[in-house]
Amino acid sequence: MEDLDGSPQCTSCGTSPARYCARCRSATYCSPECQQVDWRTHRLLCRAFKALSAGAGAARPSPIHHLAIHFPMAPRTKKPRLVWIATAEIEPGYSNPVLDALLRVPRAAVRAGECVRGRGRSADTLNLWYVDDAGVANPHTNQALHEGPLAFVRHAWGEKIWEGPVVAATKAGDAFDARRVTDVSLTAYRDALDYLGYFRDGVGSMVDGVGVDAHSSRVVLAERMGKVKGVRINCLGDQAGDRERELVQVDVPKAHSLFNLEGDDPLECLGWNRAVGKYQGKWGSGTGEDVLGQNPLASLIHLQVWGGGEQWGRIIERRVKDACGSILVVDRTKQDLTVDVVRAVCRMVEQVLVPLIAQTSQDSVLERDRVVEAITLDRLQEFMGD
Numbered sequence: 601m602e603d604l605d606g607s608p609q610c611t612s613c614g615t616s617p618a619r620y621c622a623r624c625r626s627a628t629y630c631s632p633e634c635q636q637v638d639w640r641t642h643r644l645l646c647r648a649f650k651a652l653s654a655g656a657g658a659a660r661p662s663p664i665h666h667l668a669i670h671f672p673m674a675p676r677t678k679k680p681r682l683v684w685i686a687t688a689e690i691e692p693g694y695s696n697p698v699l700d701a702l703l704r705v706p707r708a709a710v711r712a713g714e715c716v717r718g719r720g721r722s723a724d725t726l727n728l729w730y731v732d733d734a735g736v737a738n739p740h741t742n743q744a745l746h747e748g749p750l751a752f753v754r755h756a757w758g759e760k761i762w763e764g765p766v767v768a769a770t771k772a773g774d775a776f777d778a779r780r781v782t783d784v785s786l787t788a789y790r791d792a793l794d795y796l797g798y799f800r801d802g803v804g805s806m807v808d809g810v811g812v813d814a815h816s817s818r819v820v821l822a823e824r825m826g827k828v829k830g831v832r833i834n835c836l837g838d839q840a841g842d843r844e845r846e847l848v849q850v851d852v853p854k855a856h857s858l859f860n861l862e863g864d865d866p867l868e869c870l871g872w873n874r875a876v877g878k879y880q881g882k883w884g885s886g887t888g889e890d891v892l893g894q895n896p897l898a899s900l901i902h903l904q905v906w907g908g909g910e911q912w913g914r915i916i917e918r919r920v921k922d923a924c925g926s927i928l929v930v931d932r933t934k935q936d937l938t939v940d941v942v943r944a945v946c947r948m949v950e951q952v953l954v955p956l957i958a959q960t961s962q963d964s965v966l967e968r969d970r971v972v973e974a975i976t977l978d979r980l981q982e983f984m985g986d
Contacts, residue, residue, distance in 0.1 A: 611787045612637040613827065624649040626786040632879055633830070633852045633928065638790055639880075640857065644679050645669070649786055660684065664695075667783040667831040669704055669778055671744045671766040671791065678743050680789075687781045694779040695919055697769050699729055725771045725778045726788050731764030732919050742766060745796060753797035757806065757820045757871065768792040789798060827851040829936035831929045837892030838881065838926045846897065847939045850928070858930050873932040876901075890924065895940075899923045900949040903957070945981040952979065 610618040612634035613622045621627050621635070624646045629635040635642075652659055652667065656769045665684040672681070686698040707847045742762045745753045752761070770788050771778035785863055795805045798820075802812035830852040852858075856876040876898075902919045915923050956971045 610634050611790050612855070616791075621646060621786070623647065625653070625788060627790065628787065631851065633850055633856065636877065636879075636928070637853045637856050638763045641790065641793060642786060645682060645789060648682050653783075657925050662686070664688075666697075666769070666781050668770075669784055669789050671741060671742055671762075671768070673740060673744075673765050678747065680744055682784075683767075685767070686779075695781050697727075697729065697767070697781055699767055700766050702729075702765055717738065720854060723774060724782065724788070725774055725776075725784075726770055726791050726795070727769045728792060729767040729769065730762065731766075740764070754792065754794040757798055760796070760801055762796060762799075766792075766796065769773075784827060821971055823934070824855045828930070828934050830931075830939070831877070831937050831939055833895060833897050833929060833942070834926045835893050835895040835898075835924065837890075847943055849937075849939050852928070854934055856889075856930065858928065858934055859934055861932065874901075874929050874937070875932045876922055877928045877930075879926040879928060881925060893924045895927065897926055897946045898927050900946045900954075901929075901942075903949060903953065940984055944980055947983040948975070948980050951983075 607616045608618045608620070608628040609616045610630035612629060615630040615634075617630035618630040618634075621629065621642070621683050624650050626646075627638065627642055629638070649667075660850050661684050665685060666964075668685045670683045675820065677962055683702070684933075685702075687695040688698050689695045696728050741747065742761060742764060745766070768784060768788060770782050770784045772780045772782045780984050798806035798817075800806065800811065800814075800816075803814050805816075806812065806814070806817035806821060812821075822838045828851075832848045834845050834851045858877045861875045899915060902915045902923045903915060904919075929937060929942055952974055953971060956974055960971055
């Protein structure tokens with residue numbers, strides 16, 4: 601989505617300039633990390649948006665039809681879908697979407713900003729049309745939003761349970777009651793999910809309007825607004841022959857899903873609350889046959905040194921895919937993580953733990969314990985700044 605000056609803003613953080621998604625050319629991102637933040641929901645409509653926009657002239661039923669996003673009641677796959685909606689001119693130059701086939705008793709919410717994503721006023725206005733609770737007897741929970749594995753707002757901080765279908769449409773201009781309907785974008789899709797997920801009855805949405813100023817909103821959003829430093833560990837292919845690119849500090853939005861992962865760190869005895877995620881790319885298929893996808897440092901930090909079993913001292917099966925290709929490492933406490941710390945951990949594992957593991961019997965609990973005892977913060981400090 602563009603700001604009022606016409607410059608593309610990052611869908612996830614509001615930074616400008618930003619680049620369009622290579623597939624759909626609708627949402628924009630300033631970095632791979634910001635694209636990761638939005639990918640879980642974006643991927644559901646990305647391919648469909650490309651297909652519709654590529655042939656928009658032929659696919660558009662009529663000049664008065666525009667793209668919108670429908671969150672249906674009980675879809676088979678429990679996910680939203682792109683739909684063409686007709687518009688009706690209420691008065692000269694002023695139109696609204698015709699939603700009779702989607703909503704029986706509609707109400708509307710209007711917004712033109714996104715504080716949690718760092719975006720202020722935007723060039724277009726998001727209109728959310730939903731069912732008026734007072735007009736429907738025994739309404740049912742919207743499954744696309746609240747139920748199933750793709751429940752977008754179930755884990756958000758809002759208290760509102762949305763009942764009945766919801767339609768997200770866009771109007772051109774940033775006025776509260778903009779006059780002309782236009783095609784929705786996938787940045788507006790992200791904004792719609794945030795608005796719905798952070799909505800509280802009696803207050804409104806935490807991300808827009810008067811709801812932003814509530815004390816509870818400021819407390820909740822402080823945990824999700826802004827960025828912290830993480831470290832990207834590049835595989836051989838992404839280093840492109842430059843060893844200086846092996847470890848690169850990057851900006852990671854606090855809204856990144858990595859910060860929500862449960863602790864499962866092979867080196868957790870260091871008190872290092874790290875979480876690891878993999879970058880999408882052409883390197884590192886996980887088959888072990890891709891030389892350029894090899895990532896020696898990622899392999900080191902995934903060595904299993906807790907417990908026992910046949911996989912002790914190796915990379916356990918469920919982590920193999922994370923040990924190839926480029927990976928992102930963050931501190932789950934949302935503190936900045938430095939290249940020096942990640943490099944020191946890798947060096948300690950390589951120079952201290954790997955030799956000990958080679959000399960240790962998997963069947964000996966005492967010998968395995970000695971390996972764990974060698975992992976200390978004092979020992980780690982010896983490798984800092986080398």
